[in-house]
Amino acid sequence: MEDEKPWALVSEVGGEYGYLEELVDMLKQHFQIMCHKDFLQNPVLHGPKIQIFFIWKYFPVAEPSLLRLLPSLKVIASGGVGIDHLDVPFINSLGVKVANTPCVVSNATADIAMGLLLASARKILEGHHIAVDPKTTNLPQSLIGIEVTGSTLGIIGMGETGYKIAQRSRGFEMKILYHNRTRRTTEDEQAVTATYCESLDDLLKRSDFVMIAVTLTPATTGLIGHRELSLMKPTATLVNISRGQVVDQDALVEALLAGTIRAAALDVTHPEPLPRDHPLLGMPNVLITPHIGVHTYNTMSRIVEKMTENALAAVKGLPVPNEVKLK
Structure with a gap:
């Protein structure tokens, strides 16, 4: 046999x-x-x-x-x-x-997307380091995060994973915007209270959190670069769970250093892993996980x-x- x-x-x-x-x-x-x-x-x-x-x-x-x-x-x-x-x-x-x-991958990927968003917004990793540091004798009151509940989430790519992210974000009473090649049905939009943005620029300008959930194609390679980052709010966070090549990483470093955006949370980079001297690895407003979306x-x-x-x-x-x- x-x-x-x-x-x-x-x-x-x-x-x-x-x-x-x-x-x-x-x-x-x-x-x-x-x-x-x-x-x-x-x-x-x-x-x-x-x-x-x-x-x-x-x-x-x-x-x-x-x-x-x-x-x-x-x-x-x-x-x-x-x-x-x-x-x-x-x-x-x-x-x-x-x-x-x-x-079969959308639920786990949507879970990690929300985990990254929450961890970045509420400074969970920084809080953990302070809580377990042997030198800590007093807990600081200065570790101030960003409110997630009631904020505006912009989802770029409303396929199955993007839609699962929208479903989860409803639990946080988030206002959901989305940009996609094809608009979802009215029924789909109403089910997650999502608003379609025909213009990517419009979504970037209005969102507190920008979530990238597209597939990597020639059209999406470098989708988020200097111009797109400059349109985002200075208080906004970029979350990427798609592919590293979708974001111009040099432009992202510049935007984070300049305060063009507040933070980035990434499950994907290019390459993976990043060179150990890459500037993203040493930035306090960057959270990176090693492409564990389906793990x-x-x-x-x-x-x-x-x-x-x-x-x-x-x-x-x-x-x-x-x-x-x-x-």
């Missing part, structure tokens, strides 16, 4: 770019697993039997040189929603399908389940549930 399972290429088990043991066990129920480093020991021998290429945390990198070693490949199943790390037209030209895992056991398990469904469908010649089809 084991020999009948299709072969799948993965990054590694454990390690910096690998799968948790529990997740590997899920994959092994359906596939024979080969780690990238083992594959490279003898690609001529192993290449022809690989039918599935699993990508986790962007690894293995789907380089043309590697893909050409996989003549039997049927699908690249990537964990997560973003496909900016994949050359889909080239991969399709090889007769290989591409699939991602939408609809919950429940969400990671659902991602692997979706990857498995996509891979099995491709191997069996069935429609791939989450196949990426470029418009």
Whole structure:
């Protein structure tokens, strides 16, 4: 029975770019697993039997040189929603399908988005450091944050994750503005009491918190730069849970130093991690987490389940549930 399972290429088990043991066990129920480093020991021998290429945390990198070693490949199943790390037209030209895992990451990502917003606004990290510092003998009264309840949240990108963020922000009685390529239905807007801003500039000028929840495309690369930051309130906070390349980081550093905006809270940067001497790392008004938006056991398990469904469908010649089809 084991020999009948299709072969799948993965990054590694454990390690910096690998799968948790529990997740590997899920994959092994359906596939024979080969780690990238083992594959490279003898690609001529192993290449022809690989039918599935699993990508986790962007690894293995789907380089043309590697893909050409996989003549039997049927699908690249990537964990997560973003496909900016994949050359889909080239991969399709090889007769290989591409699939991602939408609809399973939005809740966890929306949770981290609100966590970043709250932590930045209320100076939670700074408060923690003071509370646990062995030198602390008196608690300062000067650690003043920004009121979240009743403030205005501007969401750039009102897809599934952006909408989940809007749902959560209602609990804080926030005024919700949003900018999106396509306007949501009146029913959707009313459900979260969101107001559509046809102009991104309008949203930036009016928001106390600007939340970026777009996918990375050529159109969104560098979406927030010097001009856009200059339109924001000096008391505003920029929160980015999309991709680091959406924000011009040099412009962000300048805006934070100049007081053009109050603060930034980022789950994503470019590159990841940032160079250890990058100015963002030493700024007291910047909060950075290491791209952990989907890092919950429940969400990671659902991602692997979706990857498995996509891979099995491709191997069996069935429609791939989450196949990426470029418009």
